[in-house]
Amino acid sequence: MMLQELAQKLDLKLVTAPFDREVGGVYISDMVSDVIANAKAGDLLVTVQIHSNVIAAANLLDLCGIVVTQDKQPGDDVIRLAEKAEIPIYSTALNRWQMATRLYEAGIR
């Protein structure tokens, strides 16, 4: 499934410019080191972190995008960096567990 289609299904709010990519899987973590060690290329990262190092990790691993939960809003500088790296960021009011269940219901495994 493509990321924009998934975002529409789950009513995610786009924070950056859109960069549509195929969703290969999901990884849920708030630790940058954990993401680097365990996430896979194409994964959608679900996190509460809004630090620029999350963008750095997503870019390094070629993740398809980031969903920031609990209505956290990254700063303008982080959004600019994400756009330069072509990493789309979405936000949602849901928490990580709620997001995980919605992703599962949407068919992401």
Place this chain on the structure above:
Amino acid sequence: MSSESRAPQYEMVNVRAGHVVIEHDVRSRAVRSWFSAEPVAPVEEYWEGRRLWRHWGAAQSFQFDVRDTASGEVIPFRELLGLMWYGCCREDSPVRRIGELAQEQRVSIYVAITYETADGEPTQLPREKAAVLNRLFNDRVRDRSKKILILPDLFGLYREMSYGQIMIDFGLTAIDEGG
């Protein structure tokens, strides 16, 4: 976007969770960091010769080795503290300015930050190991027009960086901070 599949030459193996422990010598003000695989980062101060090392901070992190999938050779990366993305560097720093230019060509620059020597002296990742890291991460990238370029610390970032700029989980509890 162009993508093609090819077998990666390298894979990350022997991933060990732990902490980057940062400490300073009370007398000389030298700072050094090292990796602890203990479940809880040690915080005790201790004498080492004429130096008194005092705990300054810790960050959750991990260590890993890299295995050549063809030969089976395992290359340890125990000197690697973490990677610093150009976007996390100061806006007026050379690495940030070079990184901005490179990113326009879809090349993302990271700088490999290594642990200091026992005396707190800076070190650099050997060029051969930087080449291995570059291959490890670039082989994962699906979009072949995009490149990751990991450089040794040719910029002397160790002199001006803060540990929070490196891709380790420093200040993890401060999750409300942006940028």
